[in-house]
Amino acid sequence: MKLQDSQNILPIEENEETQSVKIFKDLKDELPTGITEGEHLVKNFSLNEWNFGVEKRISKARQDCKTQGQYVSQVIKNCVKSIGKVEDFASLEEKEQNFTLAKLQVGDVFHIYCWVRVDAIDEKVEFNAQCPSCNNADDYIGNLFEMEVRTKQKPSDQNGEYKLIKPVKAKEGEIDTFYFHSPMWTFVENLSQKELLDPALYKEKIFQQTIHGTNLRPEGYFLTPDVADQFNKRDTDGLLDAIEQNIGGPLLQAKVDCKQCRYRFNMPFEWRYDNFFSSFSK
Numbered sequence: 380m381k382l383q384d385s386q387n388i389l390p391i392e393e394n395e396e397t398q399s400v401k402i403f404k405d406l407k408d409e410l411p412t413g414i415t416e417g418e419h420l421v422k423n424f425s426l427n428e429w430n431f432g433v434e435k436r437i438s439k440a441r442q443d444c445k446t447q448g449q450y451v452s453q454v455i456k457n458c459v460k461s462i463g464k465v466e467d468f469a470s471l472e473e474k475e476q477n478f479t480l481a482k483l484q485v486g487d488v489f490h491i492y493c494w495v496r497v498d499a500i501d502e503k504v505e506f507n508a509q510c511p512s513c514n515n516a517d518d519y520i521g522n523l524f525e526m527e528v529r530t531k532q533k534p535s536d537q538n539g540e541y542k543l544i545k546p547v548k549a550k551e552g553e554i555d556t557f558y559f560h561s562p563m564w565t566f567v568e569n570l571s572q573k574e575l576l577d578p579a580l581y582k583e584k585i586f587q588q589t590i591h592g593t594n595l596r597p598e599g600y601f602l603t604p605d606v607a608d609q610f611n612k613r614d615t616d617g618l619l620d621a622i623e624q625n626i627g628g629p630l631l632q633a634k635v636d637c638k639q640c641r642y643r644f645n646m647p648f649e650w651r652y653d654n655f656f657s658s659f660s661k
């Protein structure tokens with residue numbers, strides 16, 4: 380899942396499909412990753428009906444949102460009935476709701492958010508896209524039901540590692556491998572508009588939030604700028620790619636066949652703005 384380049388058109392990666400990829404429509408009320416409970420992942424959730432009261436509450440709460448992530452959180456808080464073992468999520472105090480949200484993975488929150496959208500409106504999303512092959516710009520309709528979703532089967536599936544092409548120096552010695560885990564929802568919730576739009580700031584933030592170990596210190600490691608600044612370009616991109624490939628959840632993109640030249644490309648869904656729910660105002 381790529382969160383940042385929703386303005387860019389992405390090429391279709393050939394080896395993207397793995398055994399853990401499912402189709403959004405088939406998962407329904409099952410979280411792609413789930414909440415870790417010992418050796419298991421608890422994956423169930425349910426939604427309340429979206430009505431005008433909900434719409435008014437979200438609209439009011441939205442005014443206090445400082446980040447796009449906080450807006451997504453407000454949608455979840457107002458629309459979710461239960462998550463995992465928290466059966467009374469809807470009736471909890473906001474502080475307790477935040478406590479539950481903090482235990483969710485980024486991809487799980489987007490999975491619920493997309494289901495709220497489907498439940499409230501429908502699965503179709505209109506967008507305009509420019510073909511990377513012939514440059515023809517046209518209107519298209521994407522289908523959220525057809526999104527690919529990466530799923531995890533056990534808690535350890537949330538972990539990954541990246542071997543550096545060019546090792547870096549740290550006080551404790553030479554680092555050649557980083558261990559990371561999937562980002563938690565609070566990562567996106569706290570991501571400022573500036574960090575969301577600036578590629579370098581975004582990378583530094585996601586590296587710091589997900590890397591927890593190295594070959595020298597497998598646990599309890601925090602990446603510092605003096606180490607991160609030594610990454611060469613290929614390692615910076617390779618590490619980001621490894622972390623993003625490891626995020627469970629919907630890929631938030633539609634496959635588009637250019638109306639003019641038939642070239643096939645991926646177009647990211649624009650989750651950041653109100654137009655994800657805009658059919659309401661039509």
Ligand SMILES: [Zn+2]
Pocket residue numbers: 510511512513514515637638639640641642
């Ligand atoms: Zn084209």
